[in-house]
Amino acid sequence: MANRDSSTSWLAQADADLQAAVANAEADRHALACFLAHETAVKVVKGFLYKKGAEMVWGDHLSDLCEDAMAFDPSFDFVKSVGALLDKHALGARNPDAVGGAVPADLYDSTDSAHAIEIAREVLESVRQKILAG
Numbered sequence: 001m002a003n004r005d006s007s008t009s010w011l012a013q014a015d016a017d018l019q020a021a022v023a024n025a026e027a028d029r030h031a032l033a034c035f036l037a038h039e040t041a042v043k044v045v046k047g048f049l050y051k052k053g054a055e056m057v058w059g060d061h062l063s064d065l066c067e068d069a070m071a072f073d074p075s076f077d078f079v080k081s082v083g084a085l086l087d088k089h090a091l092g093a094r095n096p097d098a099v100g101g102a103v104p105a106d107l108y109d110s111t112d113s114a115h116a117i118e119i120a121r122e123v124l125e126s127v128r129q130k131i132l133a134g
Contacts, residue, residue: 007131010047014040014124021117030108034089037116038062041086041123044131045069045079051131062087062123073130082119089116 021036045065046057052072059065062083069076091098093108 007047007051010043010050011128011131014043014047017043018117018120018124021113021120025110025113025117028110029105030110030113031093031104033113034086034108034116035093037113037120038086038089038093040120041079041083044124044127045076048072048127048131051134060090079123079127082123086116086119086123 017036017040021033021040024030024036025033041062042060042065045062048069049057049065049072052069054068057065057068063080066076066080066083070080093104096103098104
């Protein structure tokens with residue numbers, strides 16, 4: 001169970017995931033970079049929810065987590081709108097059965113990872129401000 005003080009731990013892990021996403025993109029591991037970009041955004045939104053007093057946060061779909069966050073801050077509607085672009089990487093970037101039996105490592109390219117990292121960075125920075133503001 002997490003608490004309000006754990007929000008900084010979630011934020012720190014989101015930062016680490018973004019750094020890992022960038023490193024994987026630079027190493028041409030674009031599917032993994034996209035997955036880590038998704039993880040970045042999920043973790044920072046979870047950190048926000050814990051900061052607001054949530055005792056348990058369930059799920060790994062950014063859109064659903066943003067619905068929960070909108071109860072505290074309606075501006076998460078914007079995060080939810082871009083979150084749908086990252087949610088497709090939660091399974092599609094990892095599991096061959098999610099993309100018609102194709103190997104995700106063969107399907108993703110630098111355009112995919114650059115876009116996912118850009119969105120994750122925007123989400124991370126905007127939610128970071130909300131966490132640090134209290």
